[in-house]
Amino acid sequence: MDEVDLRIRNHLYGSFVADGRTRTAAETAAALGLGEEEVADAYRRLHDGHALVLHPGTTEIRMLNPFSAVETPHRVEADGRSWFANCAWDALGIPAALHTDGSVSSACPDCGEPLELELRDGELVHGADLLVHFVVPARQWWDDIAFT
Amino acid sequence: MVFLRSEEHLGRWLDRNGWEPGATMSAATLNELARLWWWTRVEPDWRPRTPSESQAILGELGLTGDFWRLT
Numbered sequence: 001m002d003e004v005d006l007r008i009r010n011h012l013y014g015s016f017v018a019d020g021r022t023r024t025a026a027e028t029a030a031a032l033g034l035g036e037e038e039v040a041d042a043y044r045r046l047h048d049g050h051a052l053v054l055h056p057g058t059t060e061i062r063m064l065n066p067f068s069a070v071e072t073p074h075r076v077e078a079d080g081r082s083w084f085a086n087c088a089w090d091a092l093g094i095p096a097a098l099h100t101d102g103s104v105s106s107a108c109p110d111c112g113e114p115l116e117l118e119l120r121d122g123e124l125v126h127g128a129d130l131l132v133h134f135v136v137p138a139r140q141w142w143d144d145i146a147f148t
Numbered sequence: 149m150v151f152l153r154s155e156e157h158l159g160r161w162l163d164r165n166g167w168e169p170g171a172t173m174s175a176a177t178l179n180e181l182a183r184l185w186w187w188t189r190v191e192p193d194w195r196p197r198t199p200s201e202s203q204a205i206l207g208e209l210g211l212t213g214d215f216w217r218l219t
Contacts, residue, residue, distance in 0.1 A: 001196055013190045051196060066186050088151045092179045093186035109150050110157035110164075117151070117175060122183060128176040131152045133162075135170045138206070138218045 001049055007032065008042045009051050013064055017098070020081065022061040022069045053145055063145070066093030078102030086146075088132050095119050151175060171215050181209055 001009075008028055015023050015031075023031070025040040032039070040059045047054045053063035061069050063086050068074075074085040078095045079102070085091035088106065095102030104117040104127070117127030136147070152158045155172075162169055173181075184205045188194050197205075199219050206216050 006195075010192050010194070013194075014192070017190050049196065066182075066189065088149045088175075089178060089182055089185070091151075092175070092182035093189070096179075096183040097186040097189040099187070104151075106151045108153045108157050110152060110161040113153060115151050115153065119179070122179075124176050124179050127151075128174065128179075130175040131154065131158055131172055132149055132175055132178045133152060133158055133170060133172050134149045134215075135162075135167050137170065137215045141218075 001045075001051065004034070004038075005042045005045055005049075005051075008034075008039060009046055012052065012061065016064050016067060016069075020083070022064070025059045050142055050145075066090030066097055073107055075105045076102055077105075092117070092119070092124075096122075171211075173211075177209060181205070181211070184208065 011028060011032055012023055015021065025043055026036050028034070029036040029039040043052070043054060043059045043061070046052045052061055053065065054060060055062045063069065066085055066089070068084040068086045068090070070084065072084045072086060074087065074091040076083045076085050076091050076094045079098045079100045083094050085094055085104070091104040091106065101121070102119050106115045106117075107113065108115055115127065115130060117130065118125050152161065158172065203218050206212070206218070
């Protein structure tokens, strides 16, 4: 990953954490004084490098892992804001990435009952005994990251 | 991956979807993994990890064996 890609990647994460909004290639190009096509190519390289996830066949951002840019069943409250996470792992990753306490609201996929977890000082003070299941083996995680 | 209430709920969910069991851990263990995995993600000096660095994080929590092999 070269320095321009890192700069773009950092801009995307910084912007998303600041206001919860992803940036189009055109917006990023304008903000960083780069060409739109150059930025679009960088988005695709960052996707290929698993540094973010684009909607298929576009340069529209779907995931800035652990954050989701689309609504999901995993809602996280952290740093005074609401976020969506891509999965259980990412839901706990958002407070970790923001270095803050937080709570997670999800639902059991078997019965649909709400599940609540609460993090304080890095520890789960509520929901620690819930289970997490990985269906997909690690080497296949990125074959279909939305399913994983 | 998803949160589930219990082993009973997990078993029913896998059966209903026709999926083979993968790997199960407590939310507490996943939280440890999340902290190690995501801690630096939004920091400006973030750099991509190598596969072996990521594998080492999994190993630190005892997540070893074929299921957890990244490459």
